[in-house]
Amino acid sequence: MQVYDAPLRDMRFVLNELHNDDGFGDLPAFEEFTPDLTDAILEEASKFCREVLLPLNRSGDEEGCTHENGAVRTPKGFREAYDQFTEAGWAALASDPEWGGQGLPEAVNKLVEEMICSANLSFSLYPGLTHGGTTAIEGHGSDELKQKWLPKMVSGEWAGTMCLTEPHCGTDLGMLRTKAEPQEDGSFKITGSKIFISSGDHDLTPNIVHLVLARMPDAPKGVKGISLFLVPKFLPNADFEPGDANGVNCAAIEHKMGLKASATCQMNFDGSTGWLVGEPNKGMAAMFTMMNTERVSVGIQGLGVGEAAYQSAVWYAKDRVQGRSLSGTKYPEKAADPIIVHPDVRRMLMTMRAYNEGCRMLSAWVSRALDAQKHSPDADVRAKAEDFTALMTPVVKALFTDLASESANLAVQVYGGHGYIRESGVEQYARDARICQIYEGTNGIQALDLVGRKMGAHFGRNLRSFFHPVSEFIEESKGDGPMEKMIEGLERAFGALQLSTATIAQKGLADPEEAGAAATDYLRLMGLVAMGYCFAKATKVAGLQLFFGTEDKAFYEAKIKTATFYFERILPQATASFLAIKSGKKSMMALADDEF
Structure with a gap:
């Protein structure tokens, strides 16, 4: 069963609480977008996605698009949903008001994108491609082209x-x-x-x-x-x-x-x-303006599918009874316990949950930088934000979509045999998520972009936009008793990332294939560290809220529990990535072409 309700509480957390110290906030251009206003936007978006888009997800997959007599038809209900979408102004959220847009911060818009992708990934591509096109025209088109074409595209009319x-x-x-x-x-x-x-x-x-x-x-x-x-x-x-x-x-x-x-x-x-x-x-420069926008959005597509897969798996794990808990019966009134009591089912659910929350936190950080890059009145902040988004764009695209595919497959596994048949709806998530690792530049290309272009750009300046805040946070947090183990884990993983960076830089200068052989593992390692940093920050914020007293105790306690799982069960993968990088290209390139 496809289940989805937007995780609004977590969205408000990453939007309003987590990244207030990143230097990318307090932008005069967005003074009117108060927490109350953005809450109302997110609530309405959630309602639209749940009531209009989600019911079309499985039926749209079953019917598909048709091509007859040169015309393409979308599935039943899509045109009506698109009309509602544009009439309500959702297509114009993040576009410039000069062309009829609402000028919403990307930090908010990306959360709305996530909801749309969770509810109906196929639908999301229609307005998503249009927004990417307007970005390219706005950035590179003549004034005449902008005046003529942008208003109809921004509104979604075309x-x-x-x-x-x-x-x-x-x-x-x-x-x-x-x-x-x-x-x-x-x-x-x-x-x-x-x-x-x-x-x-x-x-x-x-x-x-x-x-x-x-x-x-x-x-x-x-x-x-x-x-x-x-x-x-x-x-x-x-x-x-x-x-x-x-x-x-x-x-x-x-x-x-x-x-x-x-x-x-x-x-x-x-x-x-x-x-x-x-x-x-100069078409490639103009097209890359669109593609870079789309690559971040494809990462959000992955997050959206991962969240929908997780919620559907949780629903099933609570509903499906099978066997008894290893520690003793938990639901004696039932013929068997729900499968959510079993450790391995918990392992899958917690992995999916940690992936989603980690990606959402990292995406919020990158989105704030996108806003600062365009709207900060401070040139130094704009430059730092540009460095950071350049570095993180391939990470967001590749990491989020890799984890989404993994989450979608875990959802199928939670359902067991019922997950493998179409009626459950979760096998669609596995099929839909797979393309996100391929289009807008395969994830292998993203990894090559990271090590071949972004890592060494400006003599390492892009890296410093990420390394410095992580290093400073680690130093500031040492000695914080409740977080001691987390900080130690983050420091180890960050150290592995620094050593890997030096290894690739040194070997890659002598042999580009060494950098290519390390690229995918390096991107995963950077993503693991970035999410670890976000989870550590989230733990500090949650700990302070609990210390001073909060009405939302359950949320902050759950945040710390998820962060603990991430540090104990997922972040240790950083060591494996480092060892793989250190091993070099030799075993990878050993077979001659005709030996395959």
Whole structure:
């Protein structure tokens, strides 16, 4: 059974209590967003997700999208839900008020994104891709493009996509073949094919605005010759409403493992009119503005699925009776005890819970930095926030989605045989979560980005934005009796991260394959330390609340118990990651190609 209620109490904790000392808060741009106002927004979002989106999750998966006579149809109820979504203003939450947005802080918006993804991951992609598109246009488009296109996209009246991948090239976009022929009026004719285009075509909006990577005539080879173009499905008429068809067609939709209610399309552009976004041959910079936004959002997708899987598993573990507790009968009035009494079921539930709470805390920290990067009046704070978000973006994308897939599979395991059949609904979480580790750059690519670009950038300045607060917290917290074991564990894990950083830096200079061999373990190690730091901070906050007296005693006690589990059962993985990194590439690269 798919069960979900937004974890509002935990969301308020990470939003209002946990990170007040990170230097990224108190932004004048968000003075109007008081705790009372943000609470009301979160409450309403929770209600919408529970009452409108969640009931469509399984039915949308069962029905899927259809492609007939060149048109793509979303499952029953999706269009009505999307209309309610846009009419209520949810599509415009975090966008600039200049274009009709509500200017909500990312720290709040990411919590709303999490709810949407928990309730219905397939649905989340339609507004999610549009928001990413508006980010690219706002960051790189001309004033004319912004004035014309952003209002309809920000409101959700028109949707957006990003069109990168071609049948012969995915990560290596330098090989793309889509052409852009300049026209006398300043527009371009776009011709080529793209695959794996999320929301490439659908019936939710009357127009779809595609951001397409293409190559102009005589452009330099490789990624240095790629430009970005805005290409609508329908050309606007004089009233800027959908007019003539623009040679943009969906050739087919993919039949996928999961996300079946999200249309993933093969798109053909046949002399389609488009307009340049940004400078010629600088399309990758413009597209990465969108992709970096989407990579954080994909991490949030993982968190959303992980939370829904956890809640569904808890419901089942309390409902399913099977066997008796090893320490003696706990529910004598029942034929057997609920399986939640068994240690191994507890192990799975606590692992999922710790993953979700750890990811939510880290995501809140990164979201605050995203806000500071854009809105802080202090240049030094903006620079520090930019360093931190650059470092943490691949960690959020890869770590959160790896843990989500693990959590979804644990939920299936908690259900046992009932989890493996469709009627339970939890096998959908395992299928849906899997794509999050793949799109927007596979998690292996994220790890390479971390060690190859982010780790050494600015002579290690990105790393200092994370290492310094962790180091300072450890030093400040030593001698804190109740937290002594946690601080010792965090210090050991942080030490392993520092040694691993030095090892990779030293070996990688001599042999890039050494850095590549260590990359995935290094990303996991950094993520474990980051979540450990957040859990230690959360324990300190909770301890103070309990010491001075609080009406919410149960919440803070549970927070400390979850943190204790994390430090005792999950953070020790840091040692294994360090040992794997230290071992180097030799065993990994030992077999010749023809020995596989």
